[in-house]
Amino acid sequence: MQDQLEYQEGRTEISHMGKVALIERLTADLETRNDTTLQGIGDDCAVVKGADGRLTLVTTQTLVEGVNFDMMYTPLKHLGYKAVAVALSNIAAMNGTPRQVLVSVAVSNRYSVEALDELYAGVRLCCERYDVDLVGGETGTSRAGMVLTVTAVGEVEQERITYRRGAGLHDLLCVSGDLGSAYAGLLVLEREKVTYQANPNFQPDLDGYDYVLERFLKPEPRMDVVKLLKAQDVVPTAMIDVSKGLADSVLHLCRASHCGCEVYEEHLPIDYQTSRVCSEMSKNMLPVSCALNGGEDYELLFAVNQKDYEKIKDLKEVHIIGHITEEGMPAVMVTPQNTTITLRAQAFQGVDE
Amino acid sequence: MQDQLEYQEGRTEISHMGKVALIERLTADLETRNDTTLQGIGDDCAVVKGADGRLTLVTTQTLVEGVNFDMMYTPLKHLGYKAVAVALSNIAAMNGTPRQVLVSVAVSNRYSVEALDELYAGVRLCCERYDVDLVGGETGTSRAGMVLTVTAVGEVEQERITYRRGAGLHDLLCVSGDLGSAYAGLLVLEREKVTYQANPNFQPDLDGYDYVLERFLKPEPRMDVVKLLKAQDVVPTAMIDVSKGLADSVLHLCRASHCGCEVYEEHLPIDYQTSRVCSEMSKNMLPVSCALNGGEDYELLFAVNQKDYEKIKDLKEVHIIGHITEEGMPAVMVTPQNTTITLRAQAFQGVDE
Numbered sequence: 001m002q003d004q005l006e007y008q009e010g011r012t013e014i015s016h017m018g019k020v021a022l023i024e025r026l027t028a029d030l031e032t033r034n035d036t037t038l039q040g041i042g043d044d045c046a047v048v049k050g051a052d053g054r055l056t057l058v059t060t061q062t063l064v065e066g067v068n069f070d071m072m073y074t075p076l077k078h079l080g081y082k083a084v085a086v087a088l089s090n091i092a093a094m095n096g097t098p099r100q101v102l103v104s105v106a107v108s109n110r111y112s113v114e115a116l117d118e119l120y121a122g123v124r125l126c127c128e129r130y131d132v133d134l135v136g137g138e139t140g141t142s143r144a145g146m147v148l149t150v151t152a153v154g155e156v157e158q159e160r161i162t163y164r165r166g167a168g169l170h171d172l173l174c175v176s177g178d179l180g181s182a183y184a185g186l187l188v189l190e191r192e193k194v195t196y197q198a199n200p201n202f203q204p205d206l207d208g209y210d211y212v213l214e215r216f217l218k219p220e221p222r223m224d225v226v227k228l229l230k231a232q233d234v235v236p237t238a239m240i241d242v243s244k245g246l247a248d249s250v251l252h253l254c255r256a257s258h259c260g261c262e263v264y265e266e267h268l269p270i271d272y273q274t275s276r277v278c279s280e281m282s283k284n285m286l287p288v289s290c291a292l293n294g295g296e297d298y299e300l301l302f303a304v305n306q307k308d309y310e311k312i313k314d315l316k317e318v319h320i321i322g323h324i325t326e327e328g329m330p331a332v333m334v335t336p337q338n339t340t341i342t343l344r345a346q347a348f349q350g351v352d353e
Numbered sequence: 354m355q356d357q358l359e360y361q362e363g364r365t366e367i368s369h370m371g372k373v374a375l376i377e378r379l380t381a382d383l384e385t386r387n388d389t390t391l392q393g394i395g396d397d398c399a400v401v402k403g404a405d406g407r408l409t410l411v412t413t414q415t416l417v418e419g420v421n422f423d424m425m426y427t428p429l430k431h432l433g434y435k436a437v438a439v440a441l442s443n444i445a446a447m448n449g450t451p452r453q454v455l456v457s458v459a460v461s462n463r464y465s466v467e468a469l470d471e472l473y474a475g476v477r478l479c480c481e482r483y484d485v486d487l488v489g490g491e492t493g494t495s496r497a498g499m500v501l502t503v504t505a506v507g508e509v510e511q512e513r514i515t516y517r518r519g520a521g522l523h524d525l526l527c528v529s530g531d532l533g534s535a536y537a538g539l540l541v542l543e544r545e546k547v548t549y550q551a552n553p554n555f556q557p558d559l560d561g562y563d564y565v566l567e568r569f570l571k572p573e574p575r576m577d578v579v580k581l582l583k584a585q586d587v588v589p590t591a592m593i594d595v596s597k598g599l600a601d602s603v604l605h606l607c608r609a610s611h612c613g614c615e616v617y618e619e620h621l622p623i624d625y626q627t628s629r630v631c632s633e634m635s636k637n638m639l640p641v642s643c644a645l646n647g648g649e650d651y652e653l654l655f656a657v658n659q660k661d662y663e664k665i666k667d668l669k670e671v672h673i674i675g676h677i678t679e680e681g682m683p684a685v686m687v688t689p690q691n692t693t694i695t696l697r698a699q700a701f702q703g704v705d706e
Contacts, residue, residue, distance in 0.1 A: 026469055041490060135393040139376055
């Protein structure tokens with residue numbers, strides 16, 4: 001008997017490796033044994049054969065208190081809503097429709113039954129909003145804080161499924177909604193928290209920040225965009241959700257699709273409240289940095305064949321931000337001054353890190 | 354801004370309510386919105402419409418370090434194996450076959466990359482052993498210790514699915530394998546841990562305890578029993594796995610099936626090693642208590658119509674322990690002295706508590 005975690009020779013720290021390299025190492029050389037398994041690790045969802053010729057999507061997401069959320073400024077009802085929304089966003093990213101969720105929660109005795117009532121009120125609200133059935137779950141005990149796991153199950157027609165791979169040369173690169181606003185909301189909450197901790201009598205003034213706060217605290221999976229694309233009879237060639245900043249999603253999509261891309265800075269959709277929060281924080285905090293490296297927007301990034309340009313160009317919620325370049329080319333951002341910046345992932349540590 | 358968890362008036366402690374009542378409160382009055390949802394909360398798995406007329410089973414299970422496992426005596430490879438095995442056991446309990454798993458792990462910086470290699474070696478081994486594909490997962494950060502979540506997806510023919518409900522009057526009540534041995538293994542490990550903590554130079558002697566230790570550290574989902582029943586062309590009328598002691602499972606099955614039952618103490622399968630460990634621990638520690646209230650056996654408890662008696666009576670892995678009585682009757686154990694004891698759930702706090 002001994003502590004197997006200490007005194008290891010040749011120990012490699014997880015922080016030195018990075019999450020993507022780590023999961024690739026842990027899941028390297030997996031073989032598929034079942035013919036119902038159509039997609040394993042490496043996309044927003046696993047894909048298995050489903051009912052009536054459709055495909056079933058499965059994804060799971062764990063949120064840990066103190067890492068992925070801060071109880072100081074996260075209302076429990078919002079947290080329940082967000083936990084489900086984040087899982088549904090992965091279903092949206094496959095161009096699918098969510099149908100069922102399973103929710104597991106482990107809590108310490110700091111939490112009361114009434115606190116869990118609040119959490120589940122949020123879970124139920126999000127399920128209702130997106131016509132999803134809550135079909136499973138358990139409550140358990142945790143040593144410290146709350147651990148929340150949501151598994152989402154969805155479906156998609158075979159001819160509409162959209163993987164991260166599949167983007168073709170000259171495809172248009174599009175993003176829904178706007179970028180960086182959730183991160184701006186987090187910045188505001190963190191600022192107020194610091195002030196409150198210094199002076200507990202302080203009453204935070206959050207007026208005028210409604211949009212960015214809601215973006216952070218109560219994100220919505222872009223099911224409306226999935227429906228809009230269907231109504232326009234457009235199937236993206238590749239898609240991923242934007243959970244860790246645009247740069248990270250662009251790099252994943254390009255890597256899976258074996259291509260490069262050019263993104264135009266002036267075409268990035270950034271809300272004026274996001275810009276205002278950035279300028280309040282520091283003159284070195286650029287809105288474009290929030291868009292590229294802030295996280296938790298839960299927008300959709302997707303590539304569309306040029307032939308579909310007419311169908312998407314007038315969609316209010318869809319912004320064409322660039323195009324796909326050939327394999328071997330890097331993923332770059334072109335500034336208004338026509339300088340080219342190679343994109344790198346530098347996501348902040350948030351949900352789905 | 355304030356701590357929303359403190360200073361609550363009328364606060365109800367979770368410990369005062371009990372896990373079953375709590376999850377029932379949190380998920381009361383749920384409505385089903387999707388016609389693909391066939392079974393929601395309240396059984397071992399959620400059931401949704403699947404491919405080729407079959408049914409898809411989904412279940413999720415979270416294990417928390419310090420609550421559900423102790424790193425002092427749990428080898429990481431065993432832990433990975435067990436986490437998958439426990440999820441697969443829920444698929445077995447619906448008479449199904451597991452096909453895919455998604456594994457998420459959150460760890461503190463106490464864990465190295467090599468530690469996760471070990472964990473995943475166990476995950477992979479269990480997947481291989483049961484022909485299951487590892488199709489999803491993420492690694493994340495935890496504030497304290499490890500949190501491990503496994504989602505399992507399986508399938509079952511419509512005519513073979515077995516719920517907790519469905520047991521009929523005079524059905525035979527059966528259990529696979531033996532009971533209480535995992536708990537006996539836990540008792541041995543806890544005893545050695547206490548001795549080791551008092552004297553770190555102490556070398557624990559685990560010789561002669563192989564069976565009970567393996568039962569606790571590396572349980573197997575009873576897929577062999579699912580196959581055996583199929584080979585005999587027997588579909589149980591009701592089934593549940595035994596994760597929190599026999600008493601708990603019997604009570605769940607009877608409640609869901611609206612029936613009572615009689616279990617015969619002398620028919621409970623208890624291994625001689627389990628009995629030996631009990632007598633070593635204390636003269637008040639009865640093997641039958643380990644069987645009824647110890648946890649983590651991951652055996653299958655099921656009811657079978659009397660007409661199938663001939664088909665199951667000679668199966669080595671199946672023990673007939675009693676029979677179903679009518680609605681309104683309690684679930685009782687009959688002792689060799691012919692006294693009747695009403696069963697109550699008093700599971701120890703382990704996995705799937």
